[in-house]
Amino acid sequence: MADLYAGGDNSEKLPLKCYRGKRPEAPDWFVEAVNTNYTTESVYVDGAKIHYQTWGDRTKPGLLLVHGNGAHAHWYDFIAPALLDTYYVVAITLGGMGDSSQRPIYNIETFSRELLAVALASGLNEDGRKPILVAHSFGGFVGLFAAADYADQFAGLVVVDSAIRRPDGPHEGPPERSRPNRIYPSFEAALARFRLAPAQPCENHFIVDYIGRHSLKEVDLDDGSKGWTWKFDPFIWRRFEFQREFRDVFVEITCPLAVMRGADSVLVTDDSWAYMRELRPDILMSSVDNAQHHVMLDQPLDFVEKLKVLLRQLV
Numbered sequence: 001m002a003d004l005y006a007g008g009d010n011s012e013k014l015p016l017k018c019y020r021g022k023r024p025e026a027p028d029w030f031v032e033a034v035n036t037n038y039t040t041e042s043v044y045v046d047g048a049k050i051h052y053q054t055w056g057d058r059t060k061p062g063l064l065l066v067h068g069n070g071a072h073a074h075w076y077d078f079i080a081p082a083l084l085d086t087y088y089v090v091a092i093t094l095g096g097m098g099d100s101s102q103r104p105i106y107n108i109e110t111f112s113r114e115l116l117a118v119a120l121a122s123g124l125n126e127d128g129r130k131p132i133l134v135a136h137s138f139g140g141f142v143g144l145f146a147a148a149d150y151a152d153q154f155a156g157l158v159v160v161d162s163a164i165r166r167p168d169g170p171h172e173g174p175p176e177r178s179r180p181n182r183i184y185p186s187f188e189a190a191l192a193r194f195r196l197a198p199a200q201p202c203e204n205h206f207i208v209d210y211i212g213r214h215s216l217k218e219v220d221l222d223d224g225s226k227g228w229t230w231k232f233d234p235f236i237w238r239r240f241e242f243q244r245e246f247r248d249v250f251v252e253i254t255c256p257l258a259v260m261r262g263a264d265s266v267l268v269t270d271d272s273w274a275y276m277r278e279l280r281p282d283i284l285m286s287s288v289d290n291a292q293h294h295v296m297l298d299q300p301l302d303f304v305e306k307l308k309v310l311l312r313q314l315v
Helices: 028-035 108-122 140-150 187-192 205-213 246-254 270-279 300-314
Strands: 038-047 048-055 062-066 086-094 134-135 155-158 216-219 226-231 256-262 285-289
Touching: 028 205, 038 108, 048 062, 048 108, 062 108, 062 140, 086 108, 108 140, 108 155, 134 140, 140 155, 140 246, 155 300, 187 205, 187 226, 187 256, 216 256, 246 270, 270 285
Parallel strands: 062 086, 062 134, 134 155, 155 256, 256 285
Antiparallel strands: 038 048, 048 086, 216 226
C-alpha cells in the first residue's frame, strides 16, 4: 500500500534527506508531464469534500485513476498526460487522504461511493459512456468494490499491485497508528523525512520529491507559529470497518478485469500472483519488470505502455 509517513534514518528509506529541500534533477518528459494543464475540482460524498483532478477532452473514453493508502491524486500527475491521446482522465483523492476531508469512520463502501460520485461529477459517464477504473494498491480493493456494486457505471477495472492472498497464507494489514502525525518546524525538515511504505528503494528521486511536496500541509501551532505535517489521516485504520472479503468480490466481479504488478513487488508475490490466476483464469495479467510495489514510481514509462496494452485488450 502507498502509506506515506516519516520514520527511520536509513538513506534508502529517506531518499530526499540528502537534497535538503532542493529538487532533484528531473528528465524533460517528467517536467513536461507535470506542467500539463489540469483542473482541480471537488464533490461532497456523505458529508466529506472529495477532491479530484481532470485532464483532457471530456468526449473521449474515460479513465478514473485511484491511488493507494495515504497517497493522493498527484501520484498520477506524471502518468495521466501520456494517456490523453486516447482518454479523458480523472484522478481522485480518497477521503482521509491528500486534500480530501477526513472522516470519523472509514469503510470500503464509502470509498467506492466516492469513486462513483467523482465519475458522475467529472463527466466520465456523460452520453452513456462508462469509464475504466485503474487502481493501485489499497485503491485496487476500492476499485473492486466500486466495479462490483456499480457494475452498470464502469466499463472495466485494472488492479495494480493489490494482493489477493490465500486464506491460509500470511497476512499483515496496514499498521494502526496511535499518535497524530508529527509536526515539523519547516517544509524542508518535513520533506526530508518523506518515505514510501512498504519501504523500498526508488531510483527516481525526482518523482519521490514531487509526490512528497504534495503530501504536506502547513498548520497553525498553539504558540502562533507555523509548522508542517502530512495531509493523510493517521487514524484511518483505527477507524476502519471491514465488512466484506476482498477475495469474494474479486471472484464475483463481472466487469472486464485486468491485474498488473511490479515483478519485484513484496506484496504481490509469485504465490499471490498464481493464486489470483487460480481464482480468475479469465483475467488479463501483466508484470512490469524492475518494479516493486510502487510500480508507476519505479518504471513510469513502462507502466504507461503496459497499461495502454491492457486497456486496449480489456474492452
